[in-house]
Amino acid sequence: MQTILVCDDDREIVEAIEIYLQQEGYRILKAYDGEEALEILKENEVHLLIMDVMMPRLDGIRATLKIREESSIPIIILSAKTEDADKILGLNIGADDYMEKPFNPLELMARVKSQLRRYTQLGNATENGGSVYSVGGLSIDDDLKEVTVDGEVVKLTPIEYNILLLLVKNQGKVFSINQIYESIWNEDAIGADNTVAVHIRHIREKIEINPKEPRYLKVVWGVGYKIEKN
Numbered sequence: 001m002q003t004i005l006v007c008d009d010d011r012e013i014v015e016a017i018e019i020y021l022q023q024e025g026y027r028i029l030k031a032y033d034g035e036e037a038l039e040i041l042k043e044n045e046v047h048l049l050i051m052d053v054m055m056p057r058l059d060g061i062r063a064t065l066k067i068r069e070e071s072s073i074p075i076i077i078l079s080a081k082t083e084d085a086d087k088i089l090g091l092n093i094g095a096d097d098y099m100e101k102p103f104n105p106l107e108l109m110a111r112v113k114s115q116l117r118r119y120t121q122l123g124n125a126t127e128n129g130g131s132v133y134s135v136g137g138l139s140i141d142d143d144l145k146e147v148t149v150d151g152e153v154v155k156l157t158p159i160e161y162n163i164l165l166l167l168v169k170n171q172g173k174v175f176s177i178n179q180i181y182e183s184i185w186n187e188d189a190i191g192a193d194n195t196v197a198v199h200i201r202h203i204r205e206k207i208e209i210n211p212k213e214p215r216y217l218k219v220v221w222g223v224g225y226k227i228e229k230n
Contacts, residue, residue, distance in 0.1 A: 002116060005040055007031040007060070008052035008078065013101075017050060020105045021112070034058025038066060046073060048116055050108075053079040053090070061093055068094035072157050074115035078103065091198040096159050098195075114186060118158040133168045135227055138207060138216050140168050147207070154206050159184060163196075164203055167217065167227040176224035200225060 004026045006017050011032065018028045029044060031037040033055045040046070049067070053060040064075055077090040080101040090098045097111050131142035137150040142165065147154045156164065162184050167175065175183070177196045182188065204211040218228050 001025065001027045002047040003027040003029060003045060004112065005029045005031060005037060005044075005046045005049045005051075007034070007037040007049065007055070007063075009033055009055045010052070013052075013078075016105070017108070020109055024109060024113075026112075034060060034063030034066075037063055041067065041071070047119065048074045048076070048112060050076045050078060050112070053077060053081065053086070061089065064090070064093050064095055072155065074119050074158060076108075076111060076115065088194050088198060091195060094157065096157060115158070118162060118184075133165070135168060135171055135216060135229070138168070138227075140165055149207050156203065156206060160199055160203050160206070163199055164207070164217075164227075167225065171227050172229040174220045174224045174226045179224065 004021055006014050006021070006028060007030075008014050008017075009032050014030050014032070018030065021028050029040050029046065031040050034051075035058045037049070037051065038058070041049075051060045051063065055063075058066075060077060060079075064077070067073070067075065074096045075094065076097045076099060077095040078099055078101055079086060079090070087098045096115055099108060099111065133140045133142065139148045140146070141148075145161065147156055147161065147164065163180060166180065166183055177193055180196050200217065201211070204214055204217050207216060208214045216227055218226055220226060
């Protein structure tokens with residue numbers, strides 16, 4: 001049974017989310033501020049975190065930063081703030097997805113399942129051999145779900161891994177932002193520009209010696225992104 005931690009200082013929201021998640025068969029842990037969430041994560045195996053931004057003691061943004069120092073579990077940020085800058089901030093500090101309050105519970109459940117599916121696929125080796133994709137010093141072993149650059153292991157979040165794998169498996173092919181979003185998120189690319197751009201920047205920061213002059217992940221201005229053929 002997969003375990004989901006729900007963290008929000010509004011207890012009614014936590015209880016409502018718990019009801020929907022339990023109906024889907026998940027085990028639920030509850031926290032009401034960032035500090036409490038961190039303590040729970042230290043003592044329990046958690047597969048996904050749903051976290052509010054505005055909370056006492058330790059807010060969701062600072063809590064996410066601390067979590068990302070040690071863990072790559074999927075994090076869905078909830079916030080009443082609707083400005084693009086807030087959404088970008090959430091993604092910038094390591095969140096995998098972002099939902100505005102008030103949210104549709106059924107949409108939240110769909111996003112939970114999508115994130116867990118990616119996380120599970122990232123954590124489990126496939127049975128097929130020979131799933132190694134390389135370009136220059138960049139290599140992805142899709143059996144081990146491991147990325148290396150010049151022999152050094154690079155830690156990516158599930159979404160970062162899936163974006164990079166998509167591009168590396170299709171070296172030389174240019175993918176538009178909408179194509180990347182629809183391939184990875186499996187939903188219509190509405191307002192996808194900022195979301196994809198943030199994840200692309202994170203990937204570059206991890207795999208490129210100089211992200212401003214990338215060797216691997218190239219932008220084709222006005223079109224999209226590609227991995228340069230070896």
